[in-house]
Amino acid sequence: MSADFREKQLIQRAKNGDENSFESLILGCQSKAYNIALRYLKNEEDAMDALQESFIKIFRHLKSFKEDSRFDTWVYRIVVNTCNDMLRKNSNQKITDSIFKTEDEKETILEIPDTTGSPEEVFEKQEKTDHIISCLDRLNQEQKEIIILRDIHGFSYEEISEILSCSIGTVKSRINRSRLKLREILLEQN
Amino acid sequence: MKCNDINELLSLYIDRMLDESQTKEVEEHLSSCDSCRTVYNELKGIVDLLGQSEMVPVPDAFQARLREALAEERKNAAVSGVIGKGSRKNRWRIITSIAAVFAVGVITLSLYHDVLGILPGKLAGEEMSGKLSVNEMDAAPEAESPQDAPDGQTNDIYSIAAAPDMASDSSIALKNEQENGLQPMSKAERSATAGTVQNSLTGTAQKSPAAGKADNAVKDETASEEMAPLYGYGAAGSLPESSGEGDGSTLADSGEPEQTYSMKSKEFSANDNEKRKTAAPPEECSRSLTSLGTERNTAAIQYYNNLIEDRLKDFDYQILDSSYGKTGEWRFKVFIFRGKDGNTYNEEILILGKDGEITVICSNEFMGL
Numbered sequence: 001m002s003a004d005f006r007e008k009q010l011i012q013r014a015k016n017g018d019e020n021s022f023e024s025l026i027l028g029c030q031s032k033a034y035n036i037a038l039r040y041l042k043n044e045e046d047a048m049d050a051l052q053e054s055f056i057k058i059f060r061h062l063k064s065f066k067e068d069s070r071f072d073t074w075v076y077r078i079v080v081n082t083c084n085d086m087l088r089k090n091s092n093q094k095i096t097d098s099i100f101k102t103e104d105e106k107e108t109i110l111e112i113p114d115t116t117g118s119p120e121e122v123f124e125k126q127e128k129t130d131h132i133i134s135c136l137d138r139l140n141q142e143q144k145e146i147i148i149l150r151d152i153h154g155f156s157y158e159e160i161s162e163i164l165s166c167s168i169g170t171v172k173s174r175i176n177r178s179r180l181k182l183r184e185i186l187l188e189q190n
Numbered sequence: 191m192k193c194n195d196i197n198e199l200l201s202l203y204i205d206r207m208l209d210e211s212q213t214k215e216v217e218e219h220l221s222s223c224d225s226c227r228t229v230y231n232e233l234k235g236i237v238d239l240l241g242q243s244e245m246v247p248v249p250d251a252f253q254a255r256l257r258e259a260l261a262e263e264r265k266n267a268a269v270s271g272v273i274g275k276g277s278r279k280n281r282w283r284i285i286t287s288i289a290a291v292f293a294v295g296v297i298t299l300s301l302y303h304d305v306l307g308i309l310p311g312k313l314a315g316e317e318m319s320g321k322l323s324v325n326e327m328d329a330a331p332e333a334e335s336p337q338d339a340p341d342g343q344t345n346d347i348y349s350i351a352a353a354p355d356m357a358s359d360s361s362i363a364l365k366n367e368q369e370n371g372l373q374p375m376s377k378a379e380r381s382a383t384a385g386t387v388q389n390s391l392t393g394t395a396q397k398s399p400a401a402g403k404a405d406n407a408v409k410d411e412t413a414s415e416e417m418a419p420l421y422g423y424g425a426a427g428s429l430p431e432s433s434g435e436g437d438g439s440t441l442a443d444s445g446e447p448e449q450t451y452s453m454k455s456k457e458f459s460a461n462d463n464e465k466r467k468t469a470a471p472p473e474e475c476s477r478s479l480t481s482l483g484t485e486r487n488t489a490a491i492q493y494y495n496n497l498i499e500d501r502l503k504d505f506d507y508q509i510l511d512s513s514y515g516k517t518g519e520w521r522f523k524v525f526i527f528r529g530k531d532g533n534t535y536n537e538e539i540l541i542l543g544k545d546g547e548i549t550v551i552c553s554n555e556f557m558g559l
Contacts, residue, residue: 019260019264022260030248031245031247031248032245034246034248034252035245035246038246044249048249048251048252048255051248051252051256052252052255052256052259055256055259055260056259056260056263059260059263060263060267125239125242126244128239129239129240129242129243130243132236132239132240133240133243147240150205151236151237151240151241152240152241152243154241157205157207172201172202172207175201175205176197176198176199176200176201176202179201179233179236179237180197180201180229180233182236183229183232183233183236186232186236
């Protein structure tokens, strides 16, 4: 039985009110959805709120889900929209503390990372990653979200176009501009 | 291809999104252009680092939160499934409709009873006389439902309570009546009005002592319906006879006067009530003040008009004027054109109405009054 067929069966059962099928469906994309929310909102509590709200929306509107698109992409789309709504609501109210490292830890990262695995190198690599992620906040929201989706979570161009409801051409140009902008930011810091 | 064009394609090259020819072009350019190659290496470094970022596990607390929220959502969905969106709208429609009907009903009742005293005197009087007419013509059936009693009782109390106040001129009710241009009803009229109601109250097994006495006085059972005013009169008779002098005794004070009133009313009922049942309605009485439009159409005047009409049925006459005296009697000026003997008199006489009876004051003994 293929994964797609199994997923369709679960969706059908969940649409008919089967609670276990619904929980199985969302469990499959829960971790990725939470991490997307965490990158957007930079706060565990807010990320859990966004995830819960997203899953409630999914539960409410599951019957309107058209099965010509993938279920997980639909879920991430809802999560992204919920996060953007929360960011808009909180934009003038709340300054969240980043769970990532601050800009104090500046260092040159623009070297092609080697793939060796000594503990020091792994630690150094992790520090660099965290620094880049912290620099995402200096991008605008459009640029930031496309970096999160493409480079952190590895969604394909097609998936991103579905999640963000835009064309592939837009995704292509937006990814390129965002990366070049992030490079500029990192260079400025050096 | 220039460096700017290559920069536009670098991300797609990193993501392997270019076709073969574009890939070849980019690779050729990167091999020959140091600056573009640097840019490519930097971008590739960023992308690789971001791709290696660790996934944060979902907090354990989340599962419990989510289950709770989903359970709540299922409960709400079940409730809304039963009620339905359309039904909610309908429910509001039903509630507002009921509220509107209730409001209209309250306003109508208020106007009917003229609780606010906003109706013109004519209208209010007509309403009262209408009641009297109904009471007189259609005595309340004995098996009248008890639900009607409280309403009737209210009217009863209102009428009785107003009677002593008429004499003392201190009642707010009286003032209201006067302000509305209404002549206050005499005690008899009010009791007559109340009588039917009282009859309905006491008609089964709850007759008041006064009503009971009056009832015994009339042996003919068929007369009991006609005795409707009698019961009321008995109840009203519990008011002191001297109410005209301003004695505001209560119902508990009923004693001797009660019998007096009962006997009077018996007399009045036995003799007159039957006739009044067949009497023409006031609108048809060409000689009444009602038809002239000169009177204030109160229940009292209506009632005395009927009595006068009975008394002067063989006369050719015209009621000229009515007034209410401080001593509690109604004074009717009546012009007699021709007597029952056929003689022309063209004289004015005075008829006093008090306690449900009329007294003719006439100096001409030939008239036969």
